[in-house]
Amino acid sequence: MRGHVWLTxxxxxxxxxxxxxxxxxxxxxxxxxxxxxxxxxxVPIAVLPALAIPMVLxxxxxxxxxxxxxxxxxxxxxxxxxxWRVNLFVSVAAAVGVVALLRAVG
Amino acid sequence: xPRMPPSSSRDNLSTREGLVASLPLVPSVFVYGxxxxxxxxxxxxxxxxxxxxxxxxxxxxxxxxxxxMIAAGAPVLSVVVTTYVVNMRHxxxxxxxxxxxxxxxxxxxxxxxxxxxxxxxxxxxxxSSPPHxxxxxxxxxxxxxxxxxxVVVGTLLGGLVRDPERxxxxxxxxxxxxxxxxxxxxxxxDWLVAIGAAVLALALALAVPGNWHIVIAGLVASAAGAxxxxxxxx
Numbered sequence: 001m002r003g004h005v006w007l008t009x010x011x012x013x014x015x016x017x018x019x020x021x022x023x024x025x026x027x028x029x030x031x032x033x034x035x036x037x038x039x040x041x042x043v044p045i046a047v048l049p050a051l052a053i054p055m056v057l058x059x060x061x062x063x064x065x066x067x068x069x070x071x072x073x074x075x076x077x078x079x080x081x082x083x084w085r086v087n088l089f090v091s092v093a094a095a096v097g098v099v100a101l102l103r104a105v106g
Numbered sequence: 107x108p109r110m111p112p113s114s115s116r117d118n119l120s121t122r123e124g125l126v127a128s129l130p131l132v133p134s135v136f137v138y139g140x141x142x143x144x145x146x147x148x149x150x151x152x153x154x155x156x157x158x159x160x161x162x163x164x165x166x167x168x169x170x171x172x173x174x175m176i177a178a179g180a181p182v183l184s185v186v187v188t189t190y191v192v193n194m195r196h197x198x199x200x201x202x203x204x205x206x207x208x209x210x211x212x213x214x215x216x217x218x219x220x221x222x223x224x225x226x227x228x229x230x231x232x233x234s235s236p237p238h239x240x241x242x243x244x245x246x247x248x249x250x251x252x253x254x255x256x257v258v259v260g261t262l263l264g265g266l267v268r269d270p271e272r273x274x275x276x277x278x279x280x281x282x283x284x285x286x287x288x289x290x291x292x293x294x295x296d297w298l299v300a301i302g303a304a305v306l307a308l309a310l311a312l313a314v315p316g317n318w319h320i321v322i323a324g325l326v327a328s329a330a331g332a333x334x335x336x337x338x339x340x
Contacts, residue, residue, distance in 0.1 A: 002152070002155070004182060005151070005152075005155050005176060006155065006158070007182050008172070008176055008182045008185050008186065009155060009158055009159045009162060009163065010162070011182055011183075011185070011186035011189075012159065012162075012163045012168065012169075012172055012185065012186055012189040013159075013162035013163050014186075015186050015187070015189050015190035015193070016163050016164070016165050016168065016189060016190070016193045016196070017219070017220065018190070019190065019193040019194055019195075019196035019197055019200075020193075020196045020199075020200055020219045020220065020222045021200070021216070021219040021220075022197075022200070023197055023200040023201040023204055024200040024201075024203060024204050024207070024215060024218070024219040024222065025204075025212070025215055025216070025219065026204065027204045027205060027207065027208050028200075028201045028204045028205065029205060031201065031202070032197070032198065032201050034337040034338065035332050035333070035337055036332075037198060037337075037338065038331070038332045038335065038337050038338055039328055039329060039331075039332030040194055040195055040197055040198040041195070041198065041290075041338070042296070042299050042327075042328035042331045042332055043191060043192075043194045043195060043324060043325070043328045044167070044192065044194075044195050044286070044287070044290060045287060045290050045291065045296050045299050045300050045303075045328065046299050046300065046302075046303035046323065046324045046325075046326075046327035046328040046331070047188075047191055047192050047303070047320060047321075047323075047324030047328075048167070048192075048283045048284070048286050048287035048300075049283070049284070049287050049300045049301070049303050049304040049307070050303040050304060050306070050307035050319065050320050050323035050324045050327070051171060051188075051280075051283050051307070051320045051324075052279075052280040052283035052284045052287070052304075053280075053304035053305075053307060053308055054307050054308055054311035054319060055174075055279065055280040055283075056280050057308060058308070058311050058312065061312070061315075062312070063308075063312060070274070070277075071277060071280070074274070074277045074280075074281060075280065075281075075284060078281045078284045078285050078288075079284055079288055081285075082284065082285040082287075082288030082289055083288050083291075085289070087134055088134065088138065088282070088285045088286070088289075089134065089137045089138070089141065091281070091285050092141070092278055092281040092282055092285055095274075095277060095278075095281040096273070096274040096275060096277050096278050096281060097274065098274075099274035099277040100272065100273045100274030101274075103271075103272070103274065104272075
């Protein structure tokens with residue numbers, strides 16, 4: 001048993017249940033205000049790039065942008081495929097393949 | 107089937123309808139679970155931890171987000187807060203689903219709330235407005251079985267790859283996040299929010315140690331978008 005990992009998992013479970021249960025159990029009669037609905041829709045649209053782009057472009061605390069960076073090309077591939085509505089598994093697999101290939105030749 | 111008011115035979119029928127309507131999504135949800143399970147093993151999580159997380163959290167995107175953070179030894183609080191923000195979209199689904207479940211017993215609601223997920227919401231909301239509770243439950247059964255089943259298979263397969271970086275598998279995490287974000291971009295202004303969040307996160311990541319750039323950039327960019335952009339047509 002790794003205490004901190006389980007503590008993290010239980011914390012995640014509680015945090016996630018708090019996003020599902022309150023409004024569901026309150027059996028909300030009125031829909032959420034339009035601006036709140038818009039905000040909730042935009043949160044994942046903002047969080048996911050906020051998470052991904054630094055993973056792609058930052059290496060050891062420094063900006064690593066260049067045509068020789070495999071991750072940059074992987075990101076381009078996955079964004080293009082996802083924008084064309086290619087399914088998630090195929091777009092991720094293609095991006096991973098491009099990164100592996102560029103690392104192998106680079 | 108458990109007894110659920112008002113008419114159990116009609117509800118069984120709609121539960122089956124929700125299940126069948128979700129079958130086309132089952133393969134991709136299963137593979138999504140498999141990829142998660144495999145990458146989580148590669149990141150050093152143990153089988154019990156991965157299965158426990160998938161049952162207790164049961165929210166794929168946030169689990170993908172958490173695994174590399176846990177693997178990098180991020181503080182518990184930063185993982186939990188990031189999970190919360192990634193899953194805030196559930197409020198939207200919960201509020202939309204709630205009125206349909208008014209006749210259900212509270213004990214069932216406590217359980218059903220846990221399986222609120224994007225795919226089942228999409229299935230139920232696409233079939234009727236307001237969404238039918240039976241259809242929703244049937245879909246949630248199919249989707250949760252597919253996801254958890256996929257995770258189990260993924261954890262069992264995930265140990266087979268010896269050198270994940272060589273195969274670019276570390277890149278699967280940002281690739282999943284970018285793919286999940288890209289399919290949600292509906293309006294031109296959505297791109298503005300996504301790019302704004304990315305630039306802000308990049309600046310913060312370079313300036314501030316830790317993982318707080320994700321939550322800060324995510325909340326600031328989405329709130330700015332919600333305040334400044336025209337609201338969605340209902």
